[in-house]
Amino acid sequence: MDNNSYKIPSNKKPFSPVMKKLIFLVVFAIILIIPLLFVGKLVERRGRLFKETVTEIGNEWGKSQKIIAPVISLSYTDSSLSKDDSIRNEKNVVVQPVQRRLAILPEELNATIEMKDELRHRGIYNATVYTANIKLTGYFSPKDFPDKNDMVAYLSIGLSDTKALVKVNKFKLGNVEKDLEAMSGTMANPLFTSGISGQIGPEYDGMMKEDKIPFEIDIDIRGSRKISILPLGKKNNFDIKSNWKSPSFSGVLPTERNIDDNGFTAKWEISNLIRDYPQVLDINQDVYDDFKDSYSEADLEVYRDSEEYEYYNSDDSKIVKVLLYNSVTDYTQIYRACNYGFLFILMSLVIVYIFEIVSKKVAHYVQYIVVGFSLVMFYLLLLSLSEHLGFEMSYLVASLAIVIPNSLYVASMTDNKKFGIGMFIFLSGIYAILFSILRMEQYALLTGTLLILVVLYVVMYLTKKADIFFKLEEENNQ
Known part of the structure; x- marks a missing residue:
């Protein structure tokens, strides 16, 4: 009698690495809402302190x-x-x-x-x-x-x-x-x-x-x-x-x-x-x-x-x-910017993932975590700088402090300068559009909606060849 044990072949397919990465990106973007909420609460507290200070000055002056x-x-x-x-x-x-x-x-x-x-x-x-x-x-x-x-x-x-x-x-x-x-x-x-x-x-x-x-x-x-x-x-x-x-x-x-x-x-x-x-x-x-x-x-x-x-x-x-x-005070503008934070962070992570797929370079989860938290730091940096430099200059410095390092990081991650330039163009574009939205009052919703559509169309163009995902998956399985 043969004592050798035989494994029964399973009909279940191994979980797709592409699907794992997509699920991770969605879950991670949702988790980043927590630090965004903390930044939003901090903006509210600083804004309330500002208003109380203005009230005290007004009471003393007239x-x-x-x-x-x-x-x-x-x-x-x-x-x-x-x-x-x-x-x-x-x-x-x-x-x-x-x-x-x-x-x-x-x-x-x-x-x-x-x-x-x-x-x-x-x-x-x-x-x-x-x-x-x-x-x-x-x-x-x-x-x-x-x-x-x-x-x-x-x-x-x-x-x-x-x-x-x-x-x-x-x-x-x-x-x-x-x-x-x-x-x-x-x-x-x-x-x-x-x-x-x-x-x-x-x-x-x-x-x-x-x-x-x-x-x-x-x-x-x-x-x-x-x-x-x-x-x-x-x-x-x-x-x-x-x-x-x-x-x-x-x-x-x-x-x-x-x-x-x-x-x-x-x-x-x-x-x-x-x-x-x-x-x-x-x-x-x-x-x-x-x-x-x-x-x-x-x-x-x-x-x-x-x-x-x-x-x-x-x-x-x-x-x-x-x-x-x-x-529109600096604090109200920063608070409104935080409301767009989840959308912008999710879009940025998706773009990084698309660059990963196109470049055929597998990025580690830690690299996405680093990019995600750096995008959250933009709002905290904007709040800190605006109390000393004014909103326009603070927004420029904060956006450059996030755009340039992330662009270099993506270029190093993909071993391709073109993807770094692409990340620079993308981040510069969304921060420029965000600045325009914050300056608008009557057309803010319309501009934000058009921004989402533009990004969606770009993603559709970059992912029009779905065989790229399957090729990457086959290479990972081999």
């Missing part, structure tokens, strides 16, 4: 400024009887005098605002702030004033951050040559609380006999991020100009605007018909959202979560608002 000016706030004793009071008085009911407080709005309001942005530094972070000169002219109508002799009146200016008031250059009312003496507080509380005012003394009594009560106000203020002004007049004409090159307008949009390399100019012509409050307000009873300050917790929240959230989601639709901000 917050977002909201201008409510000018208003004549007055108080007097009203001893007249209403219809109901008259009926009650017939029944010998004593009617007590009432202290009335009114706010008179201007008949015409003209505002000229000239802004100049400045850069402030803290550590590695920069924040853009501004100084503004505000000139307000126009007139009040004496017909809006009550016929009372015991009135105490003030000319009031609402300013959301009075800490940033630099100087009061002119504060005139009527035809009196002497300026009003500015004092803190608006005297229109609770209609609006923060600002300055000037008491209107007996020397201004004669202005009630005139057809118009003119005013002229000139102040210098500091601020950050945005500026807004309330159209208080029956007729409003606003002119705002600045050297800021990327403004955003909201609320009441300008009738004319021009944006160029020197900055922007914008003009508004606004009627009182857009507002929902009358020409004479009862300070004690009337409450309107347009007069409320909205820059405390909301401003901090916008910097933490979304730079435009409070700006675009506020209810100040009847206010002229100009936002001075960078719509």
